[in-house]
Amino acid sequence: MEKYISNIENPKVSIAPMVDKTHRHFRYFSRIMDKDMLLYTEMITAQAIIYGDLEKVLFFREEEGKVALQIAASNPEDAFKAVKLAENFNYSEINLNCGCPSDRVSGNLMGAALMSSKELVYEILCAMKEATNKPVTIKHRIGIDGTGIITDKKSKVIMEGYEDLLDFLGTISKAKPDRYTIHARTAILKGLSPKENRDIPPLDYNMVYRLKKEFDYLNIEINGGFKTLEQIKEGLKHVDAVMIGRAAYEDAYLLANLYKLDSNSENISPLSRGEIIRKYIPYVEEELENGSNVHSLVFPLQSLFHGQRGNGQYKQLLSSSAIKKETVLDTLNKIFEIMPEDVLWK
Ligand SMILES: Cc1cc2nc3c(=O)[nH]c(=O)nc-3n(C[C@H](O)[C@H](O)[C@H](O)COP(=O)(O)O)c2cc1C
Known part of the structure; x- marks a missing residue:
């Protein structure tokens, strides 16, 4: 594992990238409730950035505060171009999606399907780093089952278990990503819908916690199933940060209470x-x-x-x-x- 200690600023909590949910209005609203958390855009494909109306695709308001741009890309060239174009906007980090299991995304070798080729992920991350001085981060799963989707013989169709995760990280860590956000579920690329892929594969927090314990210099954020302040506090005992997904739009007021994660917050009360x-x-x-x-x-x-x-x-x-x-x-x-x-x- 490459020993790279990132000097990235690390909020304890982030709100996950979620298509059709974490658009800029959602982010503005969320920011009213908490000043510190990191917010993500929805996943935006590199192609949408390269060929789309940049202002429309990437615009966000200053009041949204720290926002990470998440891109989906299937090759280093597109990733490089997209990140370069995003330089004109004030995103605080750029993140690579290696976790989305949808057919459309996997079929184009983006999202979780990318995990089948650790070399390609390494190259894409290097291209992103070359295109920007901002932190470059990655969001991925603990494993994938690409049976029936991934046909390239050189790629790893099934990645399961801790050893496979280490093998993946051993290669991609050479690109020195500034944070690894790990969704603690395997992605099953055929037979399960994206929604089922967020519920059916079991959560395995221990795999992520073990990783942080053994490689404490890696900057690790855990994701999957965090719904309460208590669960977030527990997660933070083991890793650097916790990413909240669905709870942010199923129980929005949770965000107004995040300040309680700070030990000296007793005399503060949340916004009503x-x-x-x-x-x-x-x-x-x-x-x-x-x-x-x-x-x-x-x-x-x-x-x-x-x-x-x-x-x-x-x-x-x-x-x-x-x-x-x-x-x-x-x-x-x-x-x-x-x-x-x-x-x-x-
Ligand atoms: C509606 C919806 C859209 C999502 N879109 C994305 C996305 O654009 N990029 C991504 O990396 N993950 C996406 N995800 C996955 C979430 O980021 C997160 O990993 C997942 O929901 C697990 O976290 P949770 O159990 O806290 O919800 C999406 C999830 C939902 C529910």
């Missing part, structure tokens, strides 16, 4: 849900004027009252059929009328 909404409404107003999609703007609010009294009514108020561009600001202000005072402001 009402305050969060108040801070978000002017943004919605502004973005509507810019022509942003009203449903994407409302999406981040959907789970803010998860588990709270009045949540049913709240969700009805924000249901997609009830949301209209012309009336959305009234609808958002109505939250203050229908939700119980203590739930809004405590």
Whole structure:
């Protein structure tokens, strides 16, 4: 294993890259709740950056704070070009997706399928490093089963177990990635949908914890199944950081409590849900004027009252059929009328 000690700034928590979820409105909303966490873009293919409308694909607002750009690429040339083009935007890190199991992504030898060829991952990471001075990071799985998808005889179709993970990392660590975010599940590339691939393969945190224990100089973030502050605290005992995926949009208020991970936070209280909404409404107003999609703007609010009294009514108020561009600001202000005072402001 290459002994490279990155000097990357390491937030304890990050919010995972998630297609159709972690768009810039979601990130703006999340940032209201926590100043320190690292936020990710959705996965953006290198081709979309190279051939797309750059401003549309890569634009983000300064208020979003630290944002990592995640790219998907299948070769070093595209990765290099995409990262070079992204230099015009103020992303704090660039991340390579080696974890996505979808057919479309795997079929183009991107995402988790890339893990079948450690040399190729090494070359792509080197190209990304050559294109930028920013930290370059990778998000991958603990293993893959590429049976029926990966046909190249030189590639490793099945990567399972700790030894295979070490073999993969032994090669890619030579490119000196600044952080390894490891989704603690194997990706099964044929027969399971992306959704099933986030639930069916069992979580194996121990494999990730063992890696950090044996190679403490590697900067390791764990991902998969973290839903509560207690679980995150436990994860942080073993590795450098924890990445939260679905919980960020299934129970958004969790983010307002992340500050409690800091030991000297006793005298601080979290922003109330009402305050969060108040801070978000002017943004919605502004973005509507810019022509942003009203449903994407409302999406981040959907789970803010998860588990709270009045949540049913709240969700009805924000249901997609009830949301209209012309009336959305009234609808958002109505939250203050229908939700119980203590739930809004405590
Ligand atoms: C809707 C959705 C979209 C996702 N899109 C991406 C993506 O673009 N890039 C990526 O690396 N992982 C993607 N993932 C996987 C997540 O980043 C994360 O690894 C996974 O959800 C496991 O974490 P969790 O159990 O905390 O949700 C996606 C997950 C979901 C639910």
